[in-house]
Amino acid sequence: MKRLGVGFAGTGWVVNTYHIKAFNGVRNADITAVCDLQEQRAKTTAALCKEIGVGNPKVYTDVAEMARDSEVDAIWITVPNFARTTVTQSITEEVIQGKAELMGIACEKPLARNVDEAKLMLRMAESAGLNHGYLENQVFMPTLVRGRDIIWRRGASIAGRPHVARCSEEHGGPHEAWFWDASRQGGGAVNDMLCHSIEASRFLLTDPNEEKYALTPRTVSAEIAVLKWSRPKYVEKLKEFTRGQIDYSKRPAEDMGRACVVYEAQDGELAISELSTSWSFVPGERIFFELLGPEYYMQIDTLNPEMKVFFSREIKGSSGEDLVEKQAAEQGFMPVLPNEISTYGYVNEHRHMVDSFLKGTVPRETWQDGFLVVKLLMACYMSAEKGKRLSFPPMGLEGFIPKVAAGTWAARDIVNASSE
Numbered sequence: 001m002k003r004l005g006v007g008f009a010g011t012g013w014v015v016n017t018y019h020i021k022a023f024n025g026v027r028n029a030d031i032t033a034v035c036d037l038q039e040q041r042a043k044t045t046a047a048l049c050k051e052i053g054v055g056n057p058k059v060y061t062d063v064a065e066m067a068r069d070s071e072v073d074a075i076w077i078t079v080p081n082f083a084r085t086t087v088t089q090s091i092t093e094e095v096i097q098g099k100a101e102l103m104g105i106a107c108e109k110p111l112a113r114n115v116d117e118a119k120l121m122l123r124m125a126e127s128a129g130l131n132h133g134y135l136e137n138q139v140f141m142p143t144l145v146r147g148r149d150i151i152w153r154r155g156a157s158i159a160g161r162p163h164v165a166r167c168s169e170e171h172g173g174p175h176e177a178w179f180w181d182a183s184r185q186g187g188g189a190v191n192d193m194l195c196h197s198i199e200a201s202r203f204l205l206t207d208p209n210e211e212k213y214a215l216t217p218r219t220v221s222a223e224i225a226v227l228k229w230s231r232p233k234y235v236e237k238l239k240e241f242t243r244g245q246i247d248y249s250k251r252p253a254e255d256m257g258r259a260c261v262v263y264e265a266q267d268g269e270l271a272i273s274e275l276s277t278s279w280s281f282v283p284g285e286r287i288f289f290e291l292l293g294p295e296y297y298m299q300i301d302t303l304n305p306e307m308k309v310f311f312s313r314e315i316k317g318s319s320g321e322d323l324v325e326k327q328a329a330e331q332g333f334m335p336v337l338p339n340e341i342s343t344y345g346y347v348n349e350h351r352h353m354v355d356s357f358l359k360g361t362v363p364r365e366t367w368q369d370g371f372l373v374v375k376l377l378m379a380c381y382m383s384a385e386k387g388k389r390l391s392f393p394p395m396g397l398e399g400f401i402p403k404v405a406a407g408t409w410a411a412r413d414i415v416n417a418s419s420e
């Protein structure tokens with residue numbers, strides 16, 4: 001079997017922390033190229049690939065040039081949200097003009113910052129005739145996949161389909177300034193993280209034997225708020241951390257959000273996704289799922305692993321993220337994730353994408369799924385702005401830019417936005 005040559009467009013935090021290392025568990029692929037506007041970053045990633053034995057990639061600063069490399073068969077788009085469409089356009093134009101030969105293109109979550117951009121992403125991939133994969137790692141988490149299988153096989157087959165999925169991802173806040181800037185990122189915590197929970201809950205509520213879009217979203221309701229990072233002390237902290245780039249006293253984004261999506265199954269049964277997220281959860285990264293059915297229940301909590309360690313106040317070491325992503329302490333009784341790369345689904349995600357591109361089959365997650373997630377996210381912002389539950393898809397989704405991203409949203413909007 002041919003080995004897939006993978007090029008990474010963007011070599012920042014997620015690539016170095018997770019993706020490159022996950023390739024150790026991927027068969028039939030090598031990382032043959034890495035590209036970043038900041039050449040030094042690409043060089044560092046290339047060195048890391050070599051060191052851990054997942055490839056000996058060439059270094060690029062221009063993504064079109066990387067696409068033309070005959071050793072690159074597929075590109076993983078891992079640039080920030082604001083650079084998605086331009087990078088995708090550069091790649092797909094090379095393919096359309098016959099200068100690049102690619103078997104596939106994969107893109108990190110969220111697919112885009114709004115519906116118009118997501119539509120453009122999908123159109124570009126399709127017009128270049130590329131197989132496309134949406135990098136939503138959570139639906140590849142071994143626990144989620146196994147839990148869904150057990151619940152549907154043993155529980156739902158006897159007692160009926162599950163009626164509620166509760167999903168959340170929370171941590172203390174992102175690591176780069178652009179995530180906090182809603183115009184560059186597309187929103188705040190909702191756009192950044194609720195995208196995961198939306199797709200994970202749709203995955204849980206869908207019968208593995210049903211067709212992919214068997215659940216139809218009927219209504220969406222949501223609330224967003226900035227509660228921690230708008231307080232004066234944290235406004236200053238954020239300013240300092242982002243070297244003056246971000247000022248949440250003037251232009252905040254939501255640091256928490258919750259949403260409810262009502263789905264209708266093909267047999268008319270209703271199911272509800274209860275989703276929540278925040279950038280003010282201090283223990284560290286936590287991904288949480290519950291699936292409720294008539295006679296069964298499932299729970300996954302990544303901060304409740306089998307290992308915990310205790311360090312007394314006599315242990316005063318340096319701070320780090322070696323126990324769990326975004327940990328905020330090094331003392332006390334603390335959970336440890338021994339293999340976050342696998343737990344969060346990255347190994348299975350990359351394996352699956354590589355396999356799909358090599359075989360020319362449609363990946364489990366495509367840009368169609370990414371597009372649906374963006375539509376649901378935008379419906380959440382719209383609902384929060386209007387203070388009411390909306391039928392899905394609501395009117396005006398195309399062309400809609402959340403107030404948060406437009407810079408016209410205010411912290412008090414949560415009490416002002418009300419349909420009463």
Ligand SMILES: NC(=O)c1ccc[n+]([C@@H]2O[C@H](COP(=O)([O-])OP(=O)(O)OC[C@H]3O[C@@H](n4cnc5c(N)ncnc54)[C@H](O)[C@@H]3O)[C@@H](O)[C@H]2O)c1
Binds near residue numbers: 012013061083108109
């Ligand atoms: N699946 C997950 O759980 C997860 C986790 C973190 C980030 N992400 C997603 O991955 C993407 C990247 O996040 P990150 O944390 O690595 O960001 P980052 O800012 O750390 O890295 C992005 C890199 O892209 C480079 N870049 C920007 N424009 C470019 C261009 N036009 N061409 C080439 N390189 C360019 C930057 O120089 C930077 O090195 C984001 O979309 C984010 O939402 C997903």
